[in-house]
Amino acid sequence: MKDVASAAGVALKTVSRVVNGEPGVHPATAERVRTAIDRLGYSRNESARVLRRGRTATIGLVIEDVADPFYAGLSRAVEDVVIQHGCLLLSGSSGEEPGRERELVETFCARRVDGLIVVPAGDDHTYLRGELAAGTPVVFADRPPGAGLDVDTVLADNAGGAGQAVRHLMTHGHRRIAFLGDDPAIFTAAERLRGYRAELGGLFDERLVSMRPPSPETVRAELARLFALDDPPTALFTGNGRYTVATLRALARRRVALVGFDDFELADLLDPGVSVVAQDPSWMGRVAAELLFRRLRGDSGPPQHIELPVRLIPRGSAELPPPP
Amino acid sequence: MKDVASAAGVALKTVSRVVNGEPGVHPATAERVRTAIDRLGYSRNESARVLRRGRTATIGLVIEDVADPFYAGLSRAVEDVVIQHGCLLLSGSSGEEPGRERELVETFCARRVDGLIVVPAGDDHTYLRGELAAGTPVVFADRPPGAGLDVDTVLADNAGGAGQAVRHLMTHGHRRIAFLGDDPAIFTAAERLRGYRAELGGLFDERLVSMRPPSPETVRAELARLFALDDPPTALFTGNGRYTVATLRALARRRVALVGFDDFELADLLDPGVSVVAQDPSWMGRVAAELLFRRLRGDSGPPQHIELPVRLIPRGSAELPPPP
DNA sequence: CAGCCCCTTGACAACGTTGTCCACCCCTCC
DNA sequence: GGAGGGGTGGACAACGTTGTCAAGGGGCTG
Numbered sequence: 001m002k003d004v005a006s007a008a009g010v011a012l013k014t015v016s017r018v019v020n021g022e023p024g025v026h027p028a029t030a031e032r033v034r035t036a037i038d039r040l041g042y043s044r045n046e047s048a049r050v051l052r053r054g055r056t057a058t059i060g061l062v063i064e065d066v067a068d069p070f071y072a073g074l075s076r077a078v079e080d081v082v083i084q085h086g087c088l089l090l091s092g093s094s095g096e097e098p099g100r101e102r103e104l105v106e107t108f109c110a111r112r113v114d115g116l117i118v119v120p121a122g123d124d125h126t127y128l129r130g131e132l133a134a135g136t137p138v139v140f141a142d143r144p145p146g147a148g149l150d151v152d153t154v155l156a157d158n159a160g161g162a163g164q165a166v167r168h169l170m171t172h173g174h175r176r177i178a179f180l181g182d183d184p185a186i187f188t189a190a191e192r193l194r195g196y197r198a199e200l201g202g203l204f205d206e207r208l209v210s211m212r213p214p215s216p217e218t219v220r221a222e223l224a225r226l227f228a229l230d231d232p233p234t235a236l237f238t239g240n241g242r243y244t245v246a247t248l249r250a251l252a253r254r255r256v257a258l259v260g261f262d263d264f265e266l267a268d269l270l271d272p273g274v275s276v277v278a279q280d281p282s283w284m285g286r287v288a289a290e291l292l293f294r295r296l297r298g299d300s301g302p303p304q305h306i307e308l309p310v311r312l313i314p315r316g317s318a319e320l321p322p323p324p
Numbered sequence: 325m326k327d328v329a330s331a332a333g334v335a336l337k338t339v340s341r342v343v344n345g346e347p348g349v350h351p352a353t354a355e356r357v358r359t360a361i362d363r364l365g366y367s368r369n370e371s372a373r374v375l376r377r378g379r380t381a382t383i384g385l386v387i388e389d390v391a392d393p394f395y396a397g398l399s400r401a402v403e404d405v406v407i408q409h410g411c412l413l414l415s416g417s418s419g420e421e422p423g424r425e426r427e428l429v430e431t432f433c434a435r436r437v438d439g440l441i442v443v444p445a446g447d448d449h450t451y452l453r454g455e456l457a458a459g460t461p462v463v464f465a466d467r468p469p470g471a472g473l474d475v476d477t478v479l480a481d482n483a484g485g486a487g488q489a490v491r492h493l494m495t496h497g498h499r500r501i502a503f504l505g506d507d508p509a510i511f512t513a514a515e516r517l518r519g520y521r522a523e524l525g526g527l528f529d530e531r532l533v534s535m536r537p538p539s540p541e542t543v544r545a546e547l548a549r550l551f552a553l554d555d556p557p558t559a560l561f562t563g564n565g566r567y568t569v570a571t572l573r574a575l576a577r578r579r580v581a582l583v584g585f586d587d588f589e590l591a592d593l594l595d596p597g598v599s600v601v602a603q604d605p606s607w608m609g610r611v612a613a614e615l616l617f618r619r620l621r622g623d624s625g626p627p628q629h630i631e632l633p634v635r636l637i638p639r640g641s642a643e644l645p646p647p648p
Numbered sequence: 649c650a651g652c653c654c655c656t657t658g659a660c661a662a663c664g665t666t667g668t669c670c671a672c673c674c675c676t677c678c
Numbered sequence: 679g680g681a682g683g684g685g686t687g688g689a690c691a692a693c694g695t696t697g698t699c700a701a702g703g704g705g706c707t708g
Contacts, residue, residue: 041454041458043430043433043434043454044434045375045434045436046434046435046436047371047374047375047380047435047436048375050371051369051371051372051375056371065400066396066399066400066403067393067397067400067606068396069391069393069396072390072391072393073391075390075391076389076390076417079390079415079416079417083416088414088416088431088432088435089414089415089416090412090413090414091403091413091415092403092407092412092413093403106367107412108412109367110367110368110369110370111370111371111412112369112370112371130367133365245589248593249593253593253595264589264590265569265588265589265590266569266572266588266589266590266594268573269572269573269594270593270594271577
């Protein structure tokens with residue numbers, strides 16, 4: 001900028017004014033400055049600007065894994081809103097490790113992001129206290145913060161969706177419905193299990209619950225265990241997209257009644273079509289990002305807790321009757 | 325930092341030394357400083373650090389769309405390498421718009437990213453000249469830069485893969501093979517078309533080529549057009565994952581011989597399993613990122629042009645014989 | 649005991665930008 | 679013709695950090 005100023009024969013500040021479109025510069029001077037800028041290929045140093053102004057126009061996003069379609073969709077929606085507001089997105093995947101989540105958040109904070117959207121992996125977020133006190137708005141998405149922290153949160157109706165899934169299967173005559181899902185340490189898994197259990201009421205049987213990792217081997221083993229029971233399940237409820245896919249693969253085209261949590265591409269093309277309880281990841285991302293920007297604009301109301309509805313999409317797999 | 329210094333009763337520089345783990349600080353002093361840091365909840369201001377040191381420890385990534393599984397996979401791999409090197413990732417989706425691509429790159433440059441990985445949307449990258457001259461390393465992935473720019477590039481063997489697909493279909497008796505793919509303005513589409521055409525040789529018939537957007541409606545219309553020909557195709561070659569999915573959906577479980585470019589989840593569970601030419605997006609991301617960091621470490625050899633092999637995975641759909 | 653060296657610490661400038669404040673010029677109006 | 683005012687332009691400090699250089703103090707050696 002100094003070079004531009006001397007090249008254009010003006011003061012530093014005048015260049016700054018032109019670059020920022022501030023008023024009070026003679027058109028001819030501005031033109032001379034712009035020419036110098038083009039000639040020298042100058043581009044403003046954002047770091048210095050940030051240092052001086054205190055705002056980075058950067059938002060941090062911590063998700064579990066970009067390669068998971070759910071989070072990729074959420075990510076894209078957040079990105080769109082962020083760009084719309086003239087900001088940039090720093091993002092990172094925690095890989096479901098609390099330590100990594102914290103590292104990412106702290107690195108983002110060291111870079112003085114203006115706001116954070118976090119899909120937490122851990123359940124202790126006291127480390128955020130300082131940042132929150134410093135005024136950085138934080139929005140939790142998909143999962144709530146750990147105990148003792150009350151901040152904006154956008155969740156899906158996990159329990160309600162699980163209930164819908166179970167009810168739907170029961171409508172089609174099923175009474176023995178198994179649940180395959182994540183460790184209940186993960187909020188969404190716990191909530192879906194809760195909804196499943198509540199809807200089943202007296203029919204609940206904990207032997208029908210499987211909470212092992214969604215790897216092909218463990219899912220295959222768990223299905224073998226379930227079907228070997230004296231009173232085996234006639235239907236399956238899978239707790240998220242990964243379990244649904246792993247289960248379908250383990251079933252190897254065997255026709256078993258099934259509802260999965262999370263929609264996925266091609267669910268309609270399988271035979272039978274896979275009935276799912278669908279969330280809308282883009283919607284969740286958009287809502288979270290917009291809430292964040294509302295905070296950045298100064299909205300200081302009490303923390304909001306938004307619950308997005310989910311939707312049962314019948315496609316055939318849930319409508320298979322139980323074997324006689 | 326100033327506050328920490330006065331709280332600990334030391335000079336600014338001593339705090340800086342402790343924060344950066346520089347040697348030459350008495351353990352007791354360091355401990356006192358650390359205590360003050362904890363008590364005040366201090367966290368280093370990266371912007372100031374960047375301003376002073378000139379390196380941002382940030383890499384910029386421009387892709388087409390995070391929500392596309394191919395780019396999500398690539399993104400994740402890049403992120404992993406970047407984090408491993410102690411850097412952060414700024415990423416943005418161009419949405420296949422050259423203007424947006426340029427905006428993203430320029431914004432990243434204004435933030436003084438240390439390096440860039442770009443999946444280009446446009447074919448004019450002269451705007452990068454200045455940045456390259458300034459020494460910022462840039463790696464192009466998935467698609468090469470526009471004319472007149474020779475920089476590191478990581479591509480897949482698009483033409484070769486298309487050739488493999490066609491050859492495989494011909495082995496199973498097909499002679500009339502249609503191609504559904506993107507606008508050939510997109511490098512990968514053009515290359516795949518080239519490979520398809522070369523492999524077909526004299527059998528090539530341009531009426532069997534469709535290059536309309538991969539929306540459900542246009543794909544349905546194009547399939548109708550193709551099958552209404554006097555001499556309709558007996559097999560389909562789809563130019564990327566989106567076309568494959570759109571085509572399968574438009575076919576509505578009609579069994580037509582098909583090979584798709586790009587692997588996708590559940591391809592094996594459809595009936596018949598979908599044979600594909602698979603790329604490895606993680607591999608591409610990893611290779612591109614590692615090449616970038618090699619440049620950052622000072623490797624200044626001539627620009628590299630890496631071509632990653634692709635792999636035909638037969639699953640059944642390509643092995644359907646032509647109707648008699 | 650003097651001299652030297654190492655260990656530890658501190659003062660200061662600089663990175664590139666922007667906000668504040670002031671100076672100048674020319675025009676208009678009294 | 680002088681005073682006031684709007685429109686321009688510039689000088690300077692400050693943002694928070696780090697690299698450079700130098701100073702003080704204590705132990706070791708001759």
